[in-house]
Amino acid sequence: MSMIGNTLLNEIVKEKTVWEPALILQNMHYQIIKSLRFHDEKEFANDGMDMIIIRINTLEKKLTAFYANQHGFLFLDRHFTKIERDPYAIGDPLAKKQSLTFNTQIFSFEKEAVLYLTSDGYYDQFGGEQGRKFTIGRFEKLLHEIYSLPAKEQKQILGNRLKEWMNGNKQLDDILVVGIRL
Secondary structure (H helix, E strand, O other), rough: HHHHEEEEEEEEHHHHOOHHHHHHHHHHHHHHHHHOOOOHHHHHHOOEOEEEEEEOOOOEEEEEEEEEEOOOOEEEEEEEEEOEEOOOOOOOHHHHHHOOOOOEEEEEOOOOEEEEEEEEEHHHHOOOOOOOOHHHHHHHHHHHHOOOOOHHHHHHHHHHHHHHHHHOOOOOOOOEEEEEEE
16 A cells, blocks of 8 residues: 555656645545555455554645644644544445545744644554553654654653653654754
């Protein structure tokens, strides 16, 4: 699925010059369904491809974003916003039945913005004293603690906190956290 997604992303952006995040994802969704030629609901895998696409205009100081089945975390002039996701992944079998449109979210920033793009792996990781998930709430709290620190310190704290949380448990999923300071 990742290889198909990468190929389609290049085709849509480079060849078709589609720049709007929601339109990119809508194109990808329909192309994945078309290329895999699913005709019967039973043929679908149980999930699609989670994806985040952003466009940053530094001249106008605008951030355009879309989140397919993933959340974003944004500190805008020191105010926190959890960017809500659209509920469907790219190629999601449930979305095939509907006329699918993706919501574009636009944020303006004047002074400072810090954006975090993540997979769900960090906050879905099991650990702690009771062997539970780290949770998105704990992850948000951690971001509040570190977002103003230099990137190197943030990376170290995120790594150390996850290692402490895992407490010897195996990593279950991909873990990706990308921070962008604008």
